[in-house]
Amino acid sequence: MKLAGIVLALFVLGQTPTIQYFRTGSTILKEAGQWEKYSRGEKPDSLDSISYFQGYVSGVLDAEGQSIKTPERFTVDQACAIVARFLSQAKTT
Secondary structure (H helix, E strand, O other): OHHHHHHHHHHHHHHOHHHHOOOOHHHHHHHHHHHHHHHOOOOOOOHHHHHHHHHHHHHHHHHHHHHOOOOOOOOHHHHHHHHHHHHHHHHHO
16 A cells, blocks of 8 residues: 555656756756846846856755865856856857
């Protein structure tokens, strides 16, 4: 009976959009482009995508902890600029 409950829970959870919702590389690339627009002072298409991109970059930095060495006063905007530049260069190669 316990096994049936677990299988049912996995089936139900597997059908919810939150479990299946992940950003693709192309989506993150688009969000990086929106962030670049915003950082240049241009009006972006979506502030949500900028917030997500900043959060994504911050989350990776937080998750990696000490393995990524950054200067003491390193900002999220500096990290976003580096990631956005890398993604735009990777797209062209």
